[in-house]
Amino acid sequence: MSLVTFQNPGLIDPRCITTAGVSVKESENPIGFFGTGLKYAIAIILRNGGKITIWRGLEPLDFGLNAVNIRGKEVQIVTMNGAELGFTAELGKQWKVWQAFRELWCNTKDEGGETRAGRIAPESGKTTIYVELEEFAGCFRNIDKFILRGSPRYVGSNVEFHGSPSQSVFYRSINVGAAHEQPYLFAPNIIGQISLTEDRTISDVYEVSRHLARSILSCDDAEFLEQWLTAPREYAEHGIDLDWPGIVAGGVFLDTVQRLARDTSRNLNTTALRVMMKHMPAPEIVKADLLDSESAIMQGAIGFCHALKYPVDEFDILVVESLGENILGKAFRDTRKIHIARRAIQMGELNLASTLIEEWCHIKHGLNDCERGMQNWLFDQVTRLGQAYLYEKEKHA
Numbered sequence: 001m002s003l004v005t006f007q008n009p010g011l012i013d014p015r016c017i018t019t020a021g022v023s024v025k026e027s028e029n030p031i032g033f034f035g036t037g038l039k040y041a042i043a044i045i046l047r048n049g050g051k052i053t054i055w056r057g058l059e060p061l062d063f064g065l066n067a068v069n070i071r072g073k074e075v076q077i078v079t080m081n082g083a084e085l086g087f088t089a090e091l092g093k094q095w096k097v098w099q100a101f102r103e104l105w106c107n108t109k110d111e112g113g114e115t116r117a118g119r120i121a122p123e124s125g126k127t128t129i130y131v132e133l134e135e136f137a138g139c140f141r142n143i144d145k146f147i148l149r150g151s152p153r154y155v156g157s158n159v160e161f162h163g164s165p166s167q168s169v170f171y172r173s174i175n176v177g178a179a180h181e182q183p184y185l186f187a188p189n190i191i192g193q194i195s196l197t198e199d200r201t202i203s204d205v206y207e208v209s210r211h212l213a214r215s216i217l218s219c220d221d222a223e224f225l226e227q228w229l230t231a232p233r234e235y236a237e238h239g240i241d242l243d244w245p246g247i248v249a250g251g252v253f254l255d256t257v258q259r260l261a262r263d264t265s266r267n268l269n270t271t272a273l274r275v276m277m278k279h280m281p282a283p284e285i286v287k288a289d290l291l292d293s294e295s296a297i298m299q300g301a302i303g304f305c306h307a308l309k310y311p312v313d314e315f316d317i318l319v320v321e322s323l324g325e326n327i328l329g330k331a332f333r334d335t336r337k338i339h340i341a342r343r344a345i346q347m348g349e350l351n352l353a354s355t356l357i358e359e360w361c362h363i364k365h366g367l368n369d370c371e372r373g374m375q376n377w378l379f380d381q382v383t384r385l386g387q388a389y390l391y392e393k394e395k396h397a
Helices: 039-045 097-110 134-141 206-216 220-230 251-260 272-279 292-307 344-348 349-365 370-393
Strands: 003-009 051-056 059-070 073-080 083-090 113-117 126-132 160-162 186-188 316-320 330-332 337-341
Touching: 003 097, 003 134, 039 051, 039 073, 039 083, 039 097, 051 220, 097 113, 097 134, 097 316, 113 126, 113 134, 126 134, 160 206, 186 206, 186 370, 206 220, 220 251, 251 272, 292 316, 316 344, 330 349, 337 344, 337 349, 344 349
Parallel strands: 316 337
Antiparallel strands: 003 113, 003 126, 051 059, 051 126, 059 073, 073 083, 160 186, 330 337
């Protein structure tokens, strides 16, 4: 059956149908607020060949289309009980059928009503809406694509995270479109305030990203946090930017990232390490007093870098006792200095050379870890050195 019924307590004022910009909701925190949604839904349903009837108590309001010619163009004007209304079937031209379903469902929820497949008999003192359209009924059968239900896996400060993948973002449990090219492993439901367009889709994707970052950085559930931060690369969580000015990372987040950073075989959100570096207290800088053998390794590594045309010592190099757990080198762009942890020397000349080249690159070319620019530069260097090797090989053949 393609019939879907929406029934609300109270009688709809006909001016809510005939007058643009009217939005009068009974609930204190309504989902809808534009006042044009009902008219849009009527137009969309009629435009797609459906039928819609609104019962005001026991009085039926039947909607149809009246084809008229305006300046040589045929226009389908929406009618109510045969009388022309002030809008056409082209209202909400970009809206889809699922958005019309979402609109009527939201209105019904706002009014404390009921939605059901099939027929609910009209009653005095209630508003009943019948929609007959197979695609519309399909939306009700697949309601979880458009209306987020069930309990969340974790509730953050601004976002609920549900334990099911979704291509879309939800706002107050309503699908408001995609904010990322990739699907989310944990369907996000924004419970903070965001701006929506008139077709009830995301107005500013940065608002969504900021809410996600705030909720993840303040997360106190280490188990969930680990699952979110290590989402596979094909999911949006892997690339969501967590590094926002004014948002402070909590202790659980910092401890979790520090623990995950030790296992390089696992995926980790590309910005999590950067956030950790900013928020973790830096160890006291203690200059290392090198042994002669350590100085020799340093000079050998610098010479190796020079042979590959990387003048790493054009910036001051300071060897320190420690830069923190698992940190071998650190570049300071403002002072144009490279700090090297003593452990990098102990790991051998080639490992030290790679650390020097990386930190030199950060200062020389302004490239950051875990960014595509850095990746592209590294592959360019592999190609450059490979080309030089083949040239020398052919020259001596």
